[in-house]
Amino acid sequence: MGKISTLIILVLLFCFTGCFTQKQGAEEEVSIPLVQRDLNEIKAEGLVRVVTNYNSTNYFVYKGKPMGYQLELLQEFANYTGLKLDISVNNDLSTNFSDLRSGKVDIIASNLAAFLNRQEGIAFTEPHSYSRQVLVQRKYSLDKEKGSKDGNRPLIRNQLDLAGKTVYVQKESAYVKRLRNLSQEIGDSINIVEIADYEVEQLIGLVASGEIEYTVCDENLARVNLNYYPNLDVETPISFPQKMSWAVRSNSYDLLSVINNWLIGFKKTARYTRIYQKYFLNKRSMHLVDEGFHSIKGGQVSDYDNIIKEESRKFDWDWRLIASIIYQESRFLPSAESWAGARGLMQLMPETANYFGVSNVENPRENIRAGVEFLRWLDERLKNRVPDPQERIKFVLASYNVGIGHVFDAMKLAEKYGKDPQKWEDNVDYYLLHKSEPKYYNDPVVKYGYCRGEEPYHYVTEILERYDHYKNVMQ
Structure with a gap:
């Protein structure tokens, strides 16, 4: 028996099938x-x-x-x-x-x-x-070509025909309230089963696969899901526009x-x-x-996920952070080349590629391996200066983009002007951002001179924001 089927059976064991019994959750939250x-x-x-x-x-x-x-x-x-x-x-x-x-x-x-x-x-x-709420039901089984007779089952078009039917909906959603009201309106019971751990689209998927018969969804989302599940019908409304x-x-x-x-x-x-x-x-x-690169369907970020994971694992880096860096650098194009001569997925400069033993800079594995090794090299040189590993990531990213010398300069400027040289936001990042101004790049503590700091400033922010998104949706 599948995990989903077991879940549904357990829910049914603990839920009374009458339509007015699903009220406890909302009352508990009020306290x-x-x-x-x-x-x-x-x-x-x-x-x-x-x-x-x-x-x-x-x-x-x-x-x-x-x-x-x-x-x-x-x-x-x-x-x-x-x-x-x-x-x-x-x-x-x-x-x-x-x-x-x-x-x-x-x-x-x-x-x-x-x-x-x-x-x-x-x-x-x-x-x-x-949007309005619609009933989600199957027109036919996904295995109809194997002789299923599911397609002969009449579709519900009249809300009265929901009497006695079991409809699965997300717990505490507006669909629960609407089904209760509809039960009153048709003068008959609708068996409402509230599922806490499943989002609306997951329930739609269960209908499509035949695990459950019915759910309810907003029409705009339901019609999008017809692209994923052509065996579904979403033509029966159960509410006015809301x-x-x-x-x-x-x-x-x-x-x-x-x-x-x-x-x-x-x-x-x-x-x-x-x-x-x-x-x-x-x-x-x-x-x-059908794209594998959709986090809902395929769960891939790129063609190179396996390589990224393998190389990241060698140095105990989160592969999703490396993926975010690669997206920023090349949009996952191994033949990408910058105006400055950086090449490949992780945009390695020729001297960096040579230092880390890259023979073919457009080879994805070689490029990613060298890029991750370079990040580790930077991390080692910043470890004593920025002890906090979470904070240090920001310094490493800026160094990867603009060079560690300019980051050292920004740290010295921060210390000179009374800021914390071990903190990035509103401290070191400010001086890197403004290192294109004569006041700062001509300062005696500065060794590496002028820097167009706007690019590394935004580089760090954008990579970490994307990394947060990846952590939200990618395992």
Whole structure:
């Protein structure tokens, strides 16, 4: 018996099949104290903590690039407010609501159906989009060519025919509330089974594979998933159009106001229209849907994942960090060459390639091996100066990009001007960024002179941000 089937059987053993028995979870969450954390506290930290859900439209990685409807909205909001994003991923709505109340996160950035009788301590923002709920069912089995008769089963088109049927939905989602109301409307029971550990798209996958018969989904997401599962039917609506919103704490009045004002204006822009069309209206090609480089389907960042993992393991580096560096350097193109003569996946300069014994700089394994060895070489030379390994990664990355001499200069400048030479952000990074100014590159403590510091400054930030995304979605 498969793991998924076992899970479903266990759920059924502990869940009464009547449609009014699935209320306990929301009531348990109400007792969590509501933390006092609003826009002033968030601005003081300079960081807004956000949780979103990992699926093929909201947040994923494709060919090494973090993507998603919610991710792009969040990036636009961060640009608007000047705040940094701390994005985490959790598909369990119960945990998300708890974390929101306790202050672990400030925003639940997802497709939450806004309703009046909301949970205690939760406030919904202006809608970022609209959708209606639809029933997800099979038109035929995936193994229909093997003689399955599943295709002869009539599809549900009348909501009355849901009487007595078992529908699996995400715990504490708006789908639960809608199905309960629908049960009242049709005057008959619908067996609602709430699953805590499965996100909406995972339940859609179970319907497609025949593990379960029915689930409910927002129509825009359901239609995207038809590209993955052509054996599904999503033509039966079970609700009117609904507002899709984010959620914040009900006492975060200023944060709610800023989000609402931004959304009202941003939804009128061509930029918003392009983002929405990109993820919900444009037909996904089968090439993308079946692509191994989609984190949902194939789980690959690149063609070179196995090599990256093997070489990273030799020096106990996280392969996802190396992958983020390679994406930044070459977009995983082994023949890439920079204007300065750096070549290959990790953009090795000729002298670096020679030093680490590279005979063919375009050979992926040789290039990656040498790049990782060079990173280790830099790490060893910075170890005594920057003892904290997490902090040292930033110095290593900057050195990989611009040379360790310029980083040493920036550290000396930081120390001279009363900053911490062992801290990167708002300390050493400032002096590397401004090392193109005569005041700094002519300073007596500077040995290596002028440096265009803007590139390594952004290089470190972009690699680490992408690395965080990789950690969110890649094992």
